[in-house]
Amino acid sequence: MARLTWLKEFGDYLYLTFRLRRALLVILVTVSVIPGTIYYGWPASAKWGFAGAYAFLFYLTFLALSPLLVRSAKAALSGSILGLRYKPVVYSTPKITALAKKMGVLSRAKVYLTNNPWIQGPFTDMLSCKVYIPETWLKAFPPRKYLASLGMNLVT
Numbered sequence: 001m002a003r004l005t006w007l008k009e010f011g012d013y014l015y016l017t018f019r020l021r022r023a024l025l026v027i028l029v030t031v032s033v034i035p036g037t038i039y040y041g042w043p044a045s046a047k048w049g050f051a052g053a054y055a056f057l058f059y060l061t062f063l064a065l066s067p068l069l070v071r072s073a074k075a076a077l078s079g080s081i082l083g084l085r086y087k088p089v090v091y092s093t094p095k096i097t098a099l100a101k102k103m104g105v106l107s108r109a110k111v112y113l114t115n116n117p118w119i120q121g122p123f124t125d126m127l128s129c130k131v132y133i134p135e136t137w138l139k140a141f142p143p144r145k146y147l148a149s150l151g152m153n154l155v156t
Helices: 002-016 018-041 044-081 094-103 135-140 143-155
Strands: 110-114 123-125 130-134
Touching: 018 044, 044 123, 094 143, 110 135, 130 135, 130 143
Parallel strands: 110 130
Antiparallel strands: 123 130
16 A cells, blocks of 8 residues: 555645646647647648547546536535535625625625535535535634635625
8 A cells, every 4th residue: 555655646736736737728728729720631640649649638637627527516416406405594794795795796696504515615506696605614714714715606
């Protein structure tokens, strides 16, 4: 097991760095657009080499972004499916109301407090414009920390 610690460290580096995920997406888009316009004039061996490198880059980008996509999908599905079991409660403080008013979304977005274990952080349901905050997350962070995150979720 001690031999595989470098693999875990590499996986943590790959999954947890925003700069790496952003760089992979920019490279993937660049490689998709620029060589794709002149791809047909290449010799067959260059096409196969490019296809292999492109497939590897796509797979690497997918691996880097998959935990983020899985967490988002899990929160969206659990919010709608398990919403009956874990009833959200409307949560409003003067600071949240002032923030929503300042952003101009006071009438559209509502903030709800939930004890749903599948929701691990602030989550916005795009269909109903509801922002869910888990109770555990609210207790763990100071108000300025969750207000900053709420500001981002109220915009969406």
